[in-house]
Amino acid sequence: MKVAFPYMGTTVIYKKLLELLGNEVVMPPKPSQRTIDLGVKYSPEFACFPLKVITGSYIEAIEKGADTLVTSGGHGPCRAGFYEKVHKRLLEEEGFDADFIVFNSPYRDLKNFLQNVKKVKGDSSLIKALTSLNTVFYMIKKLDDLEKKAQKIRAYEKTVGQTTKVWEEIQILFDGAYTKKEMEKAYIQAMVMLDNIDVKEVKDHKRLRIGIVGEIYVVMEPTINIRMEEMLGNLGVEVERSQYLYDWVCYSTLSKMPLINKTHEKKIVELGEQYIPINIGGHARQSVGHIVDYQQRGFDGVVHLMPFGCLPELVSQSIIPKISDELNIPVLSLSIDEQTGVANTLTRVEAFVDLIKGRKNKKIS
Numbered sequence: 001m002k003v004a005f006p007y008m009g010t011t012v013i014y015k016k017l018l019e020l021l022g023n024e025v026v027m028p029p030k031p032s033q034r035t036i037d038l039g040v041k042y043s044p045e046f047a048c049f050p051l052k053v054i055t056g057s058y059i060e061a062i063e064k065g066a067d068t069l070v071t072s073g074g075h076g077p078c079r080a081g082f083y084e085k086v087h088k089r090l091l092e093e094e095g096f097d098a099d100f101i102v103f104n105s106p107y108r109d110l111k112n113f114l115q116n117v118k119k120v121k122g123d124s125s126l127i128k129a130l131t132s133l134n135t136v137f138y139m140i141k142k143l144d145d146l147e148k149k150a151q152k153i154r155a156y157e158k159t160v161g162q163t164t165k166v167w168e169e170i171q172i173l174f175d176g177a178y179t180k181k182e183m184e185k186a187y188i189q190a191m192v193m194l195d196n197i198d199v200k201e202v203k204d205h206k207r208l209r210i211g212i213v214g215e216i217y218v219v220m221e222p223t224i225n226i227r228m229e230e231m232l233g234n235l236g237v238e239v240e241r242s243q244y245l246y247d248w249v250c251y252s253t254l255s256k257m258p259l260i261n262k263t264h265e266k267k268i269v270e271l272g273e274q275y276i277p278i279n280i281g282g283h284a285r286q287s288v289g290h291i292v293d294y295q296q297r298g299f300d301g302v303v304h305l306m307p308f309g310c311l312p313e314l315v316s317q318s319i320i321p322k323i324s325d326e327l328n329i330p331v332l333s334l335s336i337d338e339q340t341g342v343a344n345t346l347t348r349v350e351a352f353v354d355l356i357k358g359r360k361n362k363k364i365s
Contacts, residue, residue, distance in 0.1 A: 001122065003068045003101075004028050004061035006054045009220035010143050012175045013136060013245060018070065020132035020178065021121045026066040028057045031223040035060060036338050042090050049307035049337045050217040051083060053224055055090055062096045070120065073104035078281030078312050107256045137249070138180050142187045144246040146170055149194055151240060154233030155207070156199040164230055166193050202236075208356060211294035213242040213287040214305035215313050218336050225305055225336060226345050232303070235353045240299075242268075242290040243283070268293055275319050282312030288319055295327040301356040302329060303349070308337035330356055 004026045005014045011027070018025045029035065031053055039056030058069055069087075074080030084102045091098060101120060106113040121129040147167065154163040170190040177183045210232055218225045220243050229239045251265035265286070272289025279285065291302050304320060306313030317333050324331045332352040334345060 001068050002026050002066050003070050003120075004058070004064075004066035005070045007031055007057045007221070007223075008217055009245065010147070010171060012171045013140055013143065014070075015175070016139060016178075017132060017136040018120070020135060021129060022124050023120070023122065026061055026064050028061040028064075028066075031057060031221065040338050042094055044086075046309065047086070048079060048310050049224070050215070051079070051086065052338065053217075053221075054083070055087060058087060058091060058098070059094075059096060062091070062098050066098060068099045068101060070101045071103070073102045074281070078310075080282065105252065105255075135178075135180055135183070139174060139177075139183050140246045140249065142183060143171070143174060144244045146187070146190050146194065147244070148240065149191075151229060151233065152238045153194055153197055153199060154230065155236050155238045156202055157233075158198045158200055160234055162197055163194075163233070166197060169193065206360075208237045208301075208353070208360065209240070209299045210237050210353075210356070211240050211242065211290060211299050211302045212305060213290040213294075213302055214283070215287075215307055215310050216243045216248075216283055218305045218307055219243045226340060226342050228303060228305065228349075231346060231349055232353070235350065237353060240294075242286060275323060276315065280312050280315055282310065284312035284316040287313065287316040288323060291320065291323055291329065291331060292327065295329040299329070300360055301352065302331045303352070304331055304333040306333065306335055308335045330359070 001023055002025075003018050003023045005011075005018070005028065007028045007030060015025050015027060035056035036053060037056070038059050039052035039054070042059070043052040043055045054071075061069070071084065073084065074082075084100050088100055101116050103113065103116055117129070124132070150163050150167045150170075157163050170186075170193060173186045173190060174183065177186045212219055212228060212232075219241055222229060229241070232239050247263065247265050251261070251263045254261035254263060255266075268286050268289035270289070271292040272285035272287070275288045276285045287304060291304075294302055304313075304317065306317060320331050320333060323329075330352065332348065334340075334348070
């Protein structure tokens, strides 16, 4: 079985898990203009941007030899719940042959979840599978911690692009680690690499912090969101995303265990419920909950990213002006699709940063 997966964020994590379970992994290429062109060509015009990009990513993975695609499912009104069916039909119609293994929440269908686990683990023993999961979970935590540190350092780097370069080197470093001991060694080395980045001194009261919220795919995949984190970092802004894998895994695992679930994501959902009381799918409720959370934590502004035509995020976008006004926190909403231009987006982001910088200076004076 030659397995691939949708390219999103720190992909070395998915690669590592599948490798440790004994699979031959075909890495999908990092999304490029070709990926987008393929996705747009073979997807319905009205489909949301993530579906199109993932279509292109699947085709490129199959071209490299993948015969099985492992992905997550969805539920509720969001179209992500139909991605598997749509992608399978699109690929079949164009003559691309691949099996799908779709992981939905075990709370929805435990039997199907366990059957998928059995397929992915192959001949690996249960003990090896559990050990692999534990190792990768450790890896997720370490990489998320390092990425958060990089997102702060980037705002003050003296050489533009150095933090991004180091972050890419760190992922390669972890790609070569297969045990917790090797990952701990990689983590220590990575911390030194980040600490050695030459940075400018900026007083605490002059530092700008912006949170990024929105649909998970456009928030986590830099090649799709026009490298928003780097764009803001290069403008001297510390960044924090609403979505990190470690938080997502913890919340998803414990979501039906209220007495045990003490995750920050649970608090975020509760904060969002006052504005979106019912679950409308996607991450709409979390998006507004994170805006409230960022305001309470003293952030200077929020960038809201949504795929063009994303139904849950359109709902959250309609509520955001009310939240922004009530809580006195600026929010910039950006709709992302295949037509989105870098120059236009950069102009809007620069103006937004100037706005929050002016507000901050006014408060200080």
